[in-house]
Each structure stands twice: as structure tokens, then as C-alpha cells.
Amino acid sequence: MSGHNHAHHHTSNLFFTTLLNFIITVAEIIGGIYAHSLSLISDALHNFSDGLALIISYFALKLAQKGSDEKRTFGYKRSTILAAVINSSVLIFLSGFLLREAYFKFINPEPVTGRIMIIVAMVGLVANTLGAFLLHHSSEKDMNIKSAYLHLFSDAMSSAAVVVGGVVIYYFSLYWIDPLLTVIISIYVLKESFEILKKATNILMQGVPEDIDILEIVQELKKIEGIRDVHHVHLWGLNENHLFFEAHVNLQEDVLLSQTNSIYQRIEHILRERFGINHLTIQFEYNCCPETDIIKKE
Known part of the structure; x- marks a missing residue:
């Protein structure tokens, strides 16, 4: 019964954070287009991928709760590992895309509206921090939740960086800060995503856990x-x-x-x-x- 309550708690938190992420995504895309800010749009795309990741994680958790049967004698617990693979793979793809866009922004910098960056990124920072807080405890014991938590945590960092970047742009008009933030955020997300993908792939390949000899x-x-x-x-x-x-x-x-x-x-x-x-x-x-x-x- 305790396990069921924990699973219900996980799914409730996932639903709430999913709703938050789609609201943030819409706000940041509109703000990013209006402010000509790639880092704000990159934050929005990460948030959109968060929403997809959380939906995948939600259904994976629901599926994993099913018991064993004649067709699946081990049950459906590996569905959460598949979700982790999908989520981390999406993040790797998006990070590569944003690094490409940042390169073009360095070559052809555009004026960025710092004030809009700050306001919209602050909304994203508060929402992502709240979502990451809700999933933090569960992420320590479940790779699926950890991959979703990583999405939220990286976006909270992204939003904080965009706020700082917006302040610098607003006062000093250093527009190259915008693509630089995108590069820093994307490299961090790439590193963390590869770690999750590596661990999840090892499980799917029935490899020996890394910490056991x-x-x-x-x-x-x-x-x-x-x-x-x-x-x-x-x-x-x-x-x-x-x-x-x-x-x-x-x-x-x-x-x-x-x-x-x-x-x-x-x-x-x-x-x-x-x-x-x-x-x-x-x-x-x-x-x-x-x-x-x-x-x-x-």
C-alpha cells in the first residue's frame, strides 16, 4: 500500500509540473520572439521538452505499476528506463540544435530587449524551481523521475542565467551574452543527458551496475x-x-x-x-x- 501511495504522489507531482511547463513554454516563446532573444527561446524549447518528458514519465510510471502476468513475468518496471532513454535523447537533440542556432547568433548578433528577457525568465525561474522541488526527493530513487527532474533543474538554471543575461543586456547592451548563455546551458544539459542515457542503456543491455564488482x-x-x-x-x-x-x-x-x-x-x-x-x-x-x-x- 505504501508503494502505491508513493507512486500516486509521483504521478500527482508530475501532472502539476507538466501543466506548469506548458504555461511557461507559451510565455517564453512569445517573449523570446518579441525580445529577439535566442536564450529565451532555448529556455522555452527546453521547457517544451520538459513537458513532453513529464508526460512520458507519467505514463511510464502508470505502466510500471502494473503487476507481472503470463506475458511479462518481470512486470512492466522497465518502462521507466525506456522513458529515461527517450527523455535524455530528446534533450541531446535539442541541445545540438540550440548550439547550432547560437553559432549563427554569434556571427550575426541582433539587438535583444533585456527587460522582456528578465520578466519572462523570472516567471520561468519560479515555476521551474517549484517543479524541480516537487520531484527532487523522488529523483533520488527513480531514473525515470531523475530524467524528468533534470529537465526541470536544467531549465531553472537556464532561466536564472537568462535573468542575469537580461540584466547585463539591459544595462550594457552586450548582445553576445545571449548566445553565450545558450552555449553554456546546452553543454551542461548535454553532459547530464549523456550520463542518464549511458546508465539507462546499460540497464537495457543487462549490463552489470557500474558500482558493483x-x-x-x-x-x-x-x-x-x-x-x-x-x-x-x-x-x-x-x-x-x-x-x-x-x-x-x-x-x-x-x-x-x-x-x-x-x-x-x-x-x-x-x-x-x-x-x-x-x-x-x-x-x-x-x-x-x-x-x-x-x-x-x-
Whole structure:
């Protein structure tokens, strides 16, 4: 029941922040066109992508709440990882587009209305900060929410930079500040988006989580009394919160199946407490595998 309440809380916050983002987008596009400000329009495009990202995240969360069935024995939890891939990919594309536009702005600078930049960007700053605040706690435990939170956080930074840029333009008429802000914001978003895309792709490829060393796990398990070696190991994440481990465990003695229970419990304790692995499948053996490599060569 607690998990359901958390999910409902996530979706409610996502809906509210989505509404905020589309309002900001319209305001910033109108203000950007009127003020001839690329950085304001870039902020609007980021906000528009935020809105799309939040919609994708919302439906991914709803889908992930569905239980397992005969067609999806692992359930639908990976839908949030797919959402993270889509959201980060959109951000990378938009950042590349804005870097291109900034290049042309450097070559052919245009007068920018600083006062309009300041007013509209202030509205965006307040709204994005509120949205990022609503999603901050959830983003620490869910890659999908984190990708949406990153959209909002980067736009809050973007809006703050546009406010500062608007002040500089208003008082000093330094119009090159406008495309410079676009470049800085886009490079930051590119860096963060690539990080999320890298982690999400690793999960989809069933890669070993970056912070876990398989060799370290094997060495710890071999310290358990009764275990000769551990081989044919597989470790992957269904998403960032559900880690799966399976392996063949070769025992030192040919014991009854019922006698392996205590060994299994010690394995489970180590994997859960030391490495955060919450699903495991162990195949106990006694000298029956001709190959005992830790990773089986397919």
C-alpha cells in the first residue's frame, strides 16, 4: 500500500509540473520572439521538452505499476528506463540544435530587449524551481523521475542565467551574452543527458551496475564455509532498484538439498546487505560443471 501511495504522489507531482511547463513554454516563446532573444527561446524549447518528458514519465510510471502476468513475468518496471532513454535523447537533440542556432547568433548578433528577457525568465525561474522541488526527493530513487527532474533543474538554471543575461543586456547592451548563455546551458544539459542515457542503456543491455564488482562478490561468497567456487555468474538490473543475481555454486561436499539452505541464507545476506541485490537464483552443484569460469564463455 505504501508503494502505491508513493507512486500516486509521483504521478500527482508530475501532472502539476507538466501543466506548469506548458504555461511557461507559451510565455517564453512569445517573449523570446518579441525580445529577439535566442536564450529565451532555448529556455522555452527546453521547457517544451520538459513537458513532453513529464508526460512520458507519467505514463511510464502508470505502466510500471502494473503487476507481472503470463506475458511479462518481470512486470512492466522497465518502462521507466525506456522513458529515461527517450527523455535524455530528446534533450541531446535539442541541445545540438540550440548550439547550432547560437553559432549563427554569434556571427550575426541582433539587438535583444533585456527587460522582456528578465520578466519572462523570472516567471520561468519560479515555476521551474517549484517543479524541480516537487520531484527532487523522488529523483533520488527513480531514473525515470531523475530524467524528468533534470529537465526541470536544467531549465531553472537556464532561466536564472537568462535573468542575469537580461540584466547585463539591459544595462550594457552586450548582445553576445545571449548566445553565450545558450552555449553554456546546452553543454551542461548535454553532459547530464549523456550520463542518464549511458546508465539507462546499460540497464537495457543487462549490463552489470557500474558500482558493483562481480569479482568482489565472488571472493566474498567463496569465504562462506562449504563453498568451493562460484561460476557462471550473471548480474543485471531490471531497473535501478531491482538487481538480479544468478550463479552456479560448487560445494565442497556432496550434501543433501535441505542442507544447502543455511548456505543460501548466508549468500542472500551478503548480496542484499553488501551489494543491494534483492533477487537471486542459485544453482548448487558438486563437481558437475566441466567449465568453472566466473563468466561463462558463450
